[in-house]
Amino acid sequence: MAxxxxxxxxxxxxxxxxAVSDFSLDIEDKEFIVxxxxxxxxxxxxxxxxxxxxxxxxxxxxxxxxxxxxVAPKDRDIAMVFQSYALYPHMTVFDNMAFxxxxxxxxxxxxxxxxxxxxRILEIEHLLDRKPKALSGGQRQRVALGRAxxxxxxxxxxxxxxxxxxxxxxxxxxxxxxxxxxKLQTTIIYVTHDQTEALTMASRIVVxxxxxxxxxxxxxxxxxxxxxxxVAGFIGSPQMNFINVVAEKQGNDIYLKxxxxxxxxxxxxxxxxxxxxxxxxxxxxxxxxEDIHDExxxxxxxxxxxxxxxxxxxxxxxxxxxxxxxxxxxxxxxIAKVNPRTKARTGDKIKIAFDANKIHLFDKDxxxxxxx
Amino acid sequence: xxxxxxxxxxxxFFTYFFVFCFIIFYMAPFxxxxxxxxxxxxxxxxxxxxxxxxxxxxNYRKLLNNDKFMLSLRNSIxxxxxxxxxxxxxxxxxxxAIARLNxxxxxxxxxxxxxxxxxPAVAFLIPIFLxxxxxxxxxxxxxxxxxxxxxxxxxxMWVLLGFFKSIPREMEEAGxxxxxxxFQIFLEIILPMSRPGxxxxxxxxxILVWGELLIALPLTLSKSIPLTVFASSFSGIYFTDxxxxxxxxxxxxxxxxxxxxxFRNYLLKGLIEGAVKG
Numbered sequence: 001m002a003x004x005x006x007x008x009x010x011x012x013x014x015x016x017x018x019a020v021s022d023f024s025l026d027i028e029d030k031e032f033i034v035x036x037x038x039x040x041x042x043x044x045x046x047x048x049x050x051x052x053x054x055x056x057x058x059x060x061x062x063x064x065x066x067x068x069x070x071v072a073p074k075d076r077d078i079a080m081v082f083q084s085y086a087l088y089p090h091m092t093v094f095d096n097m098a099f100x101x102x103x104x105x106x107x108x109x110x111x112x113x114x115x116x117x118x119x120r121i122l123e124i125e126h127l128l129d130r131k132p133k134a135l136s137g138g139q140r141q142r143v144a145l146g147r148a149x150x151x152x153x154x155x156x157x158x159x160x161x162x163x164x165x166x167x168x169x170x171x172x173x174x175x176x177x178x179x180x181x182x183k184l185q186t187t188i189i190y191v192t193h194d195q196t197e198a199l200t201m202a203s204r205i206v207v208x209x210x211x212x213x214x215x216x217x218x219x220x221x222x223x224x225x226x227x228x229x230x231v232a233g234f235i236g237s238p239q240m241n242f243i244n245v246v247a248e249k250q251g252n253d254i255y256l257k258x259x260x261x262x263x264x265x266x267x268x269x270x271x272x273x274x275x276x277x278x279x280x281x282x283x284x285x286x287x288x289x290e291d292i293h294d295e296x297x298x299x300x301x302x303x304x305x306x307x308x309x310x311x312x313x314x315x316x317x318x319x320x321x322x323x324x325x326x327x328x329x330x331x332x333x334x335i336a337k338v339n340p341r342t343k344a345r346t347g348d349k350i351k352i353a354f355d356a357n358k359i360h361l362f363d364k365d366x367x368x369x370x371x372x
Numbered sequence: 373x374x375x376x377x378x379x380x381x382x383x384x385f386f387t388y389f390f391v392f393c394f395i396i397f398y399m400a401p402f403x404x405x406x407x408x409x410x411x412x413x414x415x416x417x418x419x420x421x422x423x424x425x426x427x428x429x430x431n432y433r434k435l436l437n438n439d440k441f442m443l444s445l446r447n448s449i450x451x452x453x454x455x456x457x458x459x460x461x462x463x464x465x466x467x468x469a470i471a472r473l474n475x476x477x478x479x480x481x482x483x484x485x486x487x488x489x490x491x492p493a494v495a496f497l498i499p500i501f502l503x504x505x506x507x508x509x510x511x512x513x514x515x516x517x518x519x520x521x522x523x524x525x526x527x528x529m530w531v532l533l534g535f536f537k538s539i540p541r542e543m544e545e546a547g548x549x550x551x552x553x554x555f556q557i558f559l560e561i562i563l564p565m566s567r568p569g570x571x572x573x574x575x576x577x578x579i580l581v582w583g584e585l586l587i588a589l590p591l592t593l594s595k596s597i598p599l600t601v602f603a604s605s606f607s608g609i610y611f612t613d614x615x616x617x618x619x620x621x622x623x624x625x626x627x628x629x630x631x632x633x634x635f636r637n638y639l640l641k642g643l644i645e646g647a648v649k650g
Contacts, residue, residue, distance in 0.1 A: 053545050074551040086546035090564040103551035
């Protein structure tokens with residue numbers, strides 16, 4: 001078990017491409033950290049630098065108290081699970097799991113004990129004599145995890161380990177990895193581009209874009225208080241709606257105007273906004289799909305946050321329904337996640353209400369959050 | 373419906389017909405050689421030639437009692453096996469280095485590799501002969517083996533390069549994290565995973581060396597002659613022992629035919645992989 005520390009880490013490739021810029025992060029012992037971001041954001045490169053598979057151009061990496069910039073991967077006391085599993089096809093499951101221990105000259109009885117113990121935890125004891133090609137995707141994934149577990153490393157590194165599995169198996173394995181983390185109590189650094197994986201598994205999430213950290217926080221905090229427009233849009237599915245608005249003061253109230261519509265800010269938010277110099281300026285309003293309502297009762301209680309919209313597409317998902325809408329007098333589109341009993345149908349002109357407490361505001365130029 | 377079936381049957385018929393013609397065209401000389409090897413010199417020189425099977429094993433009996441034949445057989449076995457082993461050892465390391473490492477002169481090595489394959493072997497003959505003579509390696513098995521490596525290494529490297537390139541880098545990275553050193557990765561992960569490639573490169577090398585005559589002729593004189601050189605000695609200015617030559621050619625061809633038949637799947641897989649990914 002160990003903490004991991006990255007201090008102002010950079011990765012620059014010949015030709016001037018910078019994959020990771022000024023990456024600083026303190027990962028505590030036993031933490032489950034997820035690096036998430038779109039393709040090419042530098043998350044895998046960061047993981048590979050921690051693993052020692054990629055040279056660090058600048059900065060420092062510590063595993064525990066040990067400075068590991070120039071330490072070979074095998075001496076970093078880490079184990080890695082790869083996206084493609086990277087199981088050795090010419091070895092049996094047992095040999096795959098035992099390979100690392102054999103190279104470290106672990107006594108044979110110890111190897112046998114540890115492999116069987118890991119296989120028991122992962123429920124793959126009956127597969128130990130098989131070769132990888134005789135296993136299903138899910139079983140291969142378990143073997144790859146088993147290979148990492150038997151080493152009893154200080155840190156587990158996982159590079160999109162579930163992305164090759166089908167949707168059902170992915171959900172199942174997600175839970176199993178979380179259980180495994182609770183059982184093993186080891187530091188895990190996990191890379192994914194799937195925000196659902198990040199939200200469901202992580203103790204903290206690191207959102208990355210273009211090689212830079214955008215925000216590091218707990219899943220709940222990231223969802224509720226995104227630092228900028230990118231994080232707000234990246235975390236959450238369907239993603240947050242964004243509308244260009246102008247804040248206007250009318251008496252003691254502040255209204256957000258867009259097209260022919262206006263939404264009144266709550267007292268608390270209005271006070272906050274007034275303390276800034278954004279009143280009268282153009283901003284971006286963010287509202288999550290679940291914070292838009294079409295029920296009559298809700299519309300009646302929130303008369304100051306009601307707007308007109310036209311339904312373009314209705315997606316029934318069983319437990320909820322998604323409404324894809326256009327707003328009158330505005331080019332913006334909206335997605336609302338509403339009760340499946342909704343009566344809205346394609347082509348209907350309906351009234352919808354925003355939950356004014358859940359409105360986020362972003363600076364149009366810097367894209368930083370003004371208020372959550 | 374009926375016309376379609378007729379068309380399909382006609383297509384099948386013509387496919388088989390052409391394949392049959394091809395087989396006849398390519399196998400006829402071999403069958404003629406086999407037939408010749410069972411005939412006496414008298415039968416073969418009669419006009420028209422007679423075909424009899426009265427004393428059909430005579431040419432083979434004579435050959436197996438010929439010390440020179442046994443010596444050349446021994447030489448061919450030693451040279452072919454040694455060259456195959458050395459080729460696989462050097463070619464696998466060379467191909468791995470080219471596939472995975474970046475170093476100065478890599479493109480020059482690749483270019484040289486392909487040039488040797490494309491250039492006519494006879495062009496290299498004189499320099500090789502001169503080098504071997506200056507090293508006192510004429511008419512030695514070592515000299516023959518070193519010379520033949522010039523031609524077998526590029527072919528095997530080409531076959532193996534495709535294989536190594538097709539192995540995902542993650543395999544090696546998993547090895548690095550598991551605790552392997554670079555050479556251990558090569559030995560314990562890359563080589564076992566490239567078994568089909570190694571087998572096909574080995575077969576190609578063995579067949580090349582076993583049938584080699586052009587290099588062997590100037591480099592081997594008496595004690596190091598391989599089977600191919602021995603077989604060519606049946607043809608003289610005043611007399612040619614057709615039966616003996618045919619029997620010797622059949623015995624020479626036998627190992628390569630058997631090896632090709634047994635390992636044909638590996639051979640195909642190895643060569644296709646090399647061609648596509650190389």
